[in-house]
Amino acid sequence: MTEKSKKNIKLKVEDLTLIFGKRKKEALALLNKGVSKEEILRKTKCTVGVNKASFEVREGEIFVIMGLSGSGKSTLIRCLNRLNEPTAGKVFFDGHDITREGNKELLETRRHEMSMVFQKFGLLPHKTILENAAFGLELRGEPKAEREKKALDALETVGLKGYEDQYPAAMSGGMQQRVGLARALANDPAVLLMDEAFSALDPLIKSDMQDELLQIQDKLRKTIVFITHDLDEAIKIGDRIVIMKDGIIEQIGTAEEILTNPASEYVEAFVEKVDRKTIITAETLMFNKPTLIQLAKDGPKGAIRKMRTAGMDALPVEDENRKFLGYVWLKDTLKLAEAKETSVSKALRTDVPSVYKDYTVEEMLPLISNHRYPLAVVDEKSGKLLGLVAQTSLIIEATRYGDEEVNELIEKANDI
Template sequence: MSIIKVENLYKVFGKEPNRAIEMVNEGHKKDEIMAKTGTTIGINNVSFEVEAGESFVVMGLSGSGKSTLIRCLNRLIEPTLGSISIHDKDITKMDKNELSELRKESVSMVFQNFAIFPHYTVLENASYGLKVMGVAKEEREQKALESLEAVGLKGWENYYPSKLSGGMQQRVGLARALATDPDILLMDEAFSALDPLIRKDMQTELLELQDKLQKTIIFITHDLDEALRLGDRIALMKDGEIVQIGTPEEIMMSPATEYVEKFVEDVDRSRVLTAEMIMKKSSTVIHYPKDGPRVALHRMKENDISSIFAVDKQNRLIGIVMAEDALTAIESNETSLDSIIQKDIPTALPDTPLKEMFALMTGKNVPLAVVDEDSKFKGIVVRGTVMAKLAEGGNAND
């Protein structure tokens, strides 16, 4: 059942909205309309539905209208035309009081720059929504404490926000939004102002929270990694229009337009991720021709591996020795590796992309050696890593 239903939504900033919409429908471009009427098209004929409990990510570059769109959903910005139904009620027709009720009861919001009130303590901030609802002080502090605990801010209730780091401030923002127990959470670039590591943590925590709480989340972002990670479905916006809606998989697999494709390309880590980034800087090698099969087997046993790379004195890759071959050589009392070393093995350069490595490894049961231009041994890439990175797709930068 869809909880939010947006139909043919338009937002025009400026004095002649109707004329602008007419021009849009006649197929004129945004710039042209702006030049002729002095109006800006913020949202252009947008329709979508969001299911209860779904994480719906709206993404696009700045100026694509995504922030305007999310603000229409609680009418912080008045839509010009079209309808928005929440729980089957058209919110565009709500009067002041109904709207205030909607904001208190069902829809809360988390902001890009946190918008935490600096003159309130963490607890007062978290209980603000309940205060507006007119909940008695004791009860609202109780609920606020619970939601602060849920976002991991227990013990910080009585601090002022200025004492908190950015990540913690946004936790307060999240706690404030959760305290009223809304059905719908609007998150406007909620993690964009945080540094990458904190951002990732916050995403993880949001996912965990979502697992428990099952809210309907509308999440705005300009970052596809974030969108892929958080979204059950993703809507891509450009110039106020939604150019594609789909699951992360669908968006990655079949980008609808060149614009989406560009976005997706950006994130296709199998092309971006290189051997150097995922290799293990392994020091378990044997030296050729100094070491014999016994040393080789011993090293393998020590390190729990079934094959080992051999290098010469200058650390140049010579080949690989398999455990069973070493065993055979020992049984036939050989002292050198000459008869068992496999010299014709695939290697990757440090900047070989993930996809090519995958191709190099198919059908082979040995790890891939990474060597530089002078065939100096750099490290190894094992099959599992490549598979994992390929499967992870978007989130491969950790």
């Protein structure tokens, strides 16, 4: 790891373990010997909630921890600010070990560095929305005028400007959750901990809150640890995802990394019903270092040799700055060679689509309906060709779900 990447680590967790029960030391000793969670429970009556979890959270990312009920995800997030006291392991915040903090230091960390948004909104019914949003600042002892200004700014950020004099009872569940989020944001924390914050909301409101969070993140770039049991939610909002089972981290990665390379049978089963078309990108599917024709250098005969060597009847063309221009076909190049032309420019077809590496299969599929070229993946700034995505790769990814729309696209492509 480079020095630069080390500086970007906001939270670092090392071998974090939490055991519930009276015989923790005995249970921990057994755990360190490799004894199973079930055997530890039988021998000591202790439950292993988190089992030697290790990970790093980068500054400014949404880091999602997910798993089914009982997986240890909520237990884990509460260890990060020591609402749950870890049995063993360390939690570093900006390089400082939180697990060694005394009560006074820990209180300051919770008030200034880490704010938490719970599944239950936790609003005070006798206080106005403004007073609820400012409550954390009030506990910090900030002057009324200052805390109300910060609270008003936070309420505006979450779309509740004008509601500051209302009371929680007059607001919907989604609006109340916005107040909870505003209360956390008003503290201007370095890290935002969100424990199944949207789980209690109706599906449509939940989707709106996910969109709201992403918009806020685009603006504020907070470091967020987000707990959920909803895989679709994790994929939608997470920069990286942790999948937990029985207190153990099964895998950490982007949604695409987890889908394309599941680390265990459990993870594979967990993600098998995800619609890969919305996740898998051009960067994953493209083959790098394709054979290229250089417009300023390769004449028709040189282009023909490259096509035969590559076993392809069409190749991409780049200019002297390595910018992707389009394709030439073998049949057109052969005609130029017969006519003793010295450039392939007359055979160049420029009316072809190109994509960026973050395009998903779903976004790329409509682009293959009117031609048989591989899709060119280009750099967004320079236009340089990064790789090619074969149409067969797209079709394989899409047709595993029997998508009727995809089958129609295949028929169109076959008719060209």
